[in-house]
Amino acid sequence: MDIATIIGLVLGIGFTIWGIMSSGSLIDYYDFPSIVITLGGTVASVFISYSLSDIAKMGKVFQKTVLYKIDSANEIIADIINLANVARKEGLLSLEEYASKLDDEFLKKGIMLIVDGTDPELVRNILETELVFLEERHSQGQGILESMGSAAPAFGMLGTLIGLVNMLQKMDDPKAIGPNMSVALITTFYGSFLANVIFIPLALKLKLKSKSEVLIKELMIEGLLSIQAGENPRIIEEKLKTFIPPEMRTKVKNQGEKEVA
C-alpha cells in the first residue's frame, strides 16, 4: 500500500481520537447498538445492491489496485523499446522467448498475440476490450466504497433519529436528556467518521490508482502495436515518452539507452 495512505489513515484516526480525548473520554464513544445500526446498516445496504460474487471480487480488486505497486512507466517504456529492438533484429517470432521473462500478464498476452501473427486490428481490439473490463471491475470496487460512503452518514442519521424518538418518548428525568441525546448523536458521529476518514478517501484512492494502471496499459497497447508495425525504436520511444510528464522524462532516456544498448 502507498505509504501516504497508511500515514493518512493513522493521522485521520489519531487526530479524531486526540480531539475526543482533549475534552472528553474515549469510552463515551463506544456504544454497541450504535455500531450495529451504522456499520451494520451500511454493510446491509451493500448486500442489497451487489451480488455476493461482486462483494467477494471487491476484496481482490481493492488488494490488487490499492496495495499493488504500479511499475514505473519508465521501466515499461524501456522494456518495450528493448522488445522493439529484438523484433527488428531477430523477427517478431523471437519475441516469444523474451515474453516469458516479463512480469506483466497484460504485456505478455499482447506479445503472444503478436507472435501468433494475429491481425493488428484484432490485437488492438482484444487488448482494449480487456482494458475496458479491467476499468469496469475497478469502477465496481469504487462503486461499492462510494455506496458505503453515502450509506454510512444516512444510517448514522437513522440511528440518531431512533435515539431522539426513544428519548423524547420518556422525558421523565430532565437530567437524563443530556446523556441520552449524547448517545443519539454518536451514530451520526460514527457515520460521519466512517464516510470521511475511511470510505470516501479510499474510494478516491481506488479511482486514482485505477487511472494510473489504465494509463500504463494504454501505453503498453500503443507500444505493442508499434512493435508489430515494425516501427523504428527511436520513434516508438518518442511516442511513448509523451505519456510521461516532461520532468520525469530525462530519466527514461538514460535508462532506455542503457538497457537498449
Add this chain to the structure above:
Amino acid sequence: MDIATIIGLVLGIGFTIWGIMSSGSLIDYYDFPSIVITLGGTVASVFISYSLSDIAKMGKVFQKTVLYKIDSANEIIADIINLANVARKEGLLSLEEYASKLDDEFLKKGIMLIVDGTDPELVRNILETELVFLEERHSQGQGILESMGSAAPAFGMLGTLIGLVNMLQKMDDPKAIGPNMSVALITTFYGSFLANVIFIPLALKLKLKSKSEVLIKELMIEGLLSIQAGENPRIIEEKLKTFIPPEMRTKVKNQGEKEVA
C-alpha cells in the same frame, strides 16, 4: 433473487428493529398518519410522474431483472461456439433446428434473422435497437425506484413539518412536547428508512443487474455476427473471452472444449 439481496434486506431491517428495541419499544414507531403521509406521498408522486402502464411495467421489469438468474457468460460462449461449429459444418440454414433448443429469446431471434439470410448490417441494427429499448425499460424501472428514494425523505420531512406546526400551535402542556415531537420525527425516520434500506439500494441493484444483462446481450450480438461472417470458432472464442474477467476464463475453455467436442 440474489441471495445477497435477501440477506441485505433482512439485515438492514433487522439491525434497525434491534436498534429501536435496544433503547425503546417498537410500538412507539407505529403511527398510521405518518405512514400515510410518507409512503402514500411517495407513491402519489410516482403516480404524478409516470403513466399507469409504466408503473405496471415496472413490476415486470423488476421481477425479470432482479429475480431472474442471468446465464453465466461462460455457458453463453459455449453455446455460441457450438453454433459456430454447426454453422461451419452444416451451413447457416442448419442453425434453425438448433435455435429451437435455446432458452434465450434474444439469441434465438438473432439465429432466426441469420437463417432468414438477413443482411449482417440489418441484423446488427435490429438486435442493437432491441438492446437499446431493453436498457430503456430497465432504466425506467430504475428511475421509478430512484424517484421513490428521493421522494420518501422529502415526504418524511413534510410530515415532520406538519407535526411541528401542529405541536407548536398548542403548547399548553409542556409534558406533551416530548412525545409530540417524537411523533413528528417518526415521519422523518420512515422516509429515511424507506429511502436508505429499500429504494436506493434496490435502484442500484436494478442498475447493476441491467448492466450485466446488457453485457451478455452484447456478447451474443458479437457472437452472432461472427457466426454469420463464418469466422473460425477459435477466433470467436478468443474474441468473446475478452468479455469475461481473466480469472473466470480458464473455466470457459474447459467447458467450451467439452461441449464443442
Add this chain to the structure above:
Amino acid sequence: MDIATIIGLVLGIGFTIWGIMSSGSLIDYYDFPSIVITLGGTVASVFISYSLSDIAKMGKVFQKTVLYKIDSANEIIADIINLANVARKEGLLSLEEYASKLDDEFLKKGIMLIVDGTDPELVRNILETELVFLEERHSQGQGILESMGSAAPAFGMLGTLIGLVNMLQKMDDPKAIGPNMSVALITTFYGSFLANVIFIPLALKLKLKSKSEVLIKELMIEGLLSIQAGENPRIIEEKLKTFIPPEMRTKVKNQGEKEVA
C-alpha cells in the same frame, strides 16, 4: 391528461390534508404573507430567468405534452406500412392524397417532402432539425418547472428565516413563541409541499412524455425514409417493430395485417 397524473395529484394533496387534520386544524396552515413569500417568490424567480414569451409558451408546451394523448406506436407503424404499400403500388406521388387524411402534422409534413421529391438527405435533415427544436421547447418547459421546484423550498426557507428573525426580535411573551415559530415554519412547509407534490413530479412527467413523443417521431422519420427508399413493407415492419417492447409487438402484427390487407 394521464389518469395516473390526476390520481397522483389528488392522492398527494389528499394525504397531506388528511395528515394535517389528523392532529391539527387546516386553518392554521393558511397564512397569507407566507403564501406571498413562497409562491410569489418562486414565480418572481421564474420571471427573472425566463422571457415573457418563454413563460407564455410554457403553458402551451405543458398542455400539448402532458395533456395530449400520444398515438400508440402500433397505430403509427400500421399507418406507415399502409403508406409503404400504397407507395409501392401507386408510386410516391399518390401519397399526397393519403397524407391529407393523417392526423399527425409531423408525419404529414414528411409525406409532403417526399411527394415534392426532396432529396432523402434533406428530408432527414429537415425532420431531425424539427425534432431537435421540439425537444428544445419541451426541455425549456421542463426547465421552468425544475427552476420552480428548486426555488420553492429556497423561498420557503427565506420566509422561515424572516419569521424567526422577527420572532427573536421581540420575545417578550414566552407564550407567543410556540405559535410564532409555528407560523415561521409554515413557509418551509409550503415550499416543500409545492416542490415535492407539484413542481418536481410534473417536471419529471413532462420529461417522460417528451421522451415518448420524440421516440414516436424518430420512428416516423425512420419509416418515412424507408418509404422514400422504396423498401419492402415487411422489412420496414421488422425495422420499426424494434422500437416497441417485445410484449406489445404481437398486437402490431395482427393489426398491421388487418389494416394492410
Add this chain to the structure above:
Amino acid sequence: MDIATIIGLVLGIGFTIWGIMSSGSLIDYYDFPSIVITLGGTVASVFISYSLSDIAKMGKVFQKTVLYKIDSANEIIADIINLANVARKEGLLSLEEYASKLDDEFLKKGIMLIVDGTDPELVRNILETELVFLEERHSQGQGILESMGSAAPAFGMLGTLIGLVNMLQKMDDPKAIGPNMSVALITTFYGSFLANVIFIPLALKLKLKSKSEVLIKELMIEGLLSIQAGENPRIIEEKLKTFIPPEMRTKVKNQGEKEVA
C-alpha cells in the same frame, strides 16, 4: 433588459420586503457587519477565483447578453433570403455593398469572408470558432454569477456561525439571547436572499439568452454557407425555417415574401 427580468426582480424584492413588514420592521434587517461578511465575502471569493480582466469583462458580457435585444429569427431569415436572391442575380461580389447595411457584426463578417472568396470549409471553420469563443465568454460570465450564487449562502452561514459563537461566549443576560440570535440569523437571510433572488436567477437568465444568441448565430452560419453554395433561396428558407418553432413560422413566410419581392 427583458421586461420580465425587471418585473421579476421588482416582485422578488417587493414580496420579501412585504413579508418582512407584515410581521416585523425592515430596520431590524439592516446590520452593517452582516452585509460586509455576506456580500463582501462573496465578492472576495470571486476575486480569488477570477482575474481582474475576467471580472471586468463580466460586466460587458452581462450587459451585452442580458440587456441586448436579440433580433428575431424571422428577420434574420428574411435578411438571409434577401442576400441569397441578390447573390443569385448579381453574383457573390455584389453582396459587399449590401453587407455594409447589416447591423449584425457576425453576419457582416461572414459576408465579407464569402466576398473575399474564402474556401467554404474555412468560412465555416472561422465562424464556428468565433461562436465557440462567444459561448466561452458567456459561460464565464455565467460561471461568475453561479460562483456568487453558491458563495453567498456559504458566507451567510459563516456569518451566522460567528454570531452564534460570539453569543454563546457571553450568555450573561438571557434577555439578550433572542435579539443576538436574531442578528446572527440575518447573515443567513442575506446569503439566501442574494442567492435566490439575484445571483441564481440571473445566472440562468444569462444561460438562456446565450443559448438563443448562439442559435441565431448558427442559423446565420447555415444561411451563409447556403448562399456561398448558391443554393435556391426557397430551399434555404425551408432549411432555416426548421430553426423556428412551427407556430411562429407562418409569419416568416409572409414577411420573407414581402421583403424578397
Add this chain to the structure above:
Amino acid sequence: MDIATIIGLVLGIGFTIWGIMSSGSLIDYYDFPSIVITLGGTVASVFISYSLSDIAKMGKVFQKTVLYKIDSANEIIADIINLANVARKEGLLSLEEYASKLDDEFLKKGIMLIVDGTDPELVRNILETELVFLEERHSQGQGILESMGSAAPAFGMLGTLIGLVNMLQKMDDPKAIGPNMSVALITTFYGSFLANVIFIPLALKLKLKSKSEVLIKELMIEGLLSIQAGENPRIIEEKLKTFIPPEMRTKVKNQGEKEVA
C-alpha cells in the same frame, strides 16, 4: 500570482476577522484541538487518497499554474506569424535558429519536431498527447484542492459532533453550556472558512488558469501545423485570430504587422 487573487484572499480573511471583532473577540476563535481536527483531518484525507508524489507535484502544479503569468495570446500569434514568414522565405530548417530564442518550451519542442521533418500527423499526435497530460496534471492539482474543499466542512462537522457529545455527557453546570457549545461550533466555523475562503476559490482559480493555458497551447499546435503545411501567413493570422475575443483583436493586427514587417 494574479493581483486579484491576492486582493480576494486579503479581503476574504479581512472581512471575516472584522466580522468577528465587530461583536466578539478574536481570541475566542483560537482553539488548538479544533484546528487539529479540522485542518489535520483534511490533510489526512488527502494523504489517504493521493500518493506522496502526487501531493508533492501538487505544489509545483499550483505554483506553475496559479503564479505563472500566461503569455498574451497576441504575442504568441505574432511569434507564430513571424516564424511562418521565416519558414516561407528561408525554409523550414532555418526555424531551428529562431526556435532557440523562444521562451515557451512547448512551442520550442513543436518547432524542433518540424525541423526534424517529423510527419505532420505525428507532430499533432505528440503535441496533443503532451497537452492531454498537462491537463491531467492540472486537473489532479485541482482535484486535491476540491477534495480539501469538501473534506474541511466534513471534519468541521465531525469536530462539532465530538464537542456536542462531550458537552452533553457532563451537563452539570448549566452556565458552562454556552461556552462549551461555542467551542463545539468553532470547528464548523473553521471547516466552513477553509472551504469557502481558501480551498474552493483556489480550486476554481486553478481550473480557469489551466483552461487559458491549454487554449494558448492549442493555438500553438494550430499555428505550428499551419507553418509546417506552408500556409500563407495572412491565412494563419486569420485562423489564429479566431482564438481571441473580437475586442482584443485589433491590437493583434497592429502588433502583428509591426513585428512581421
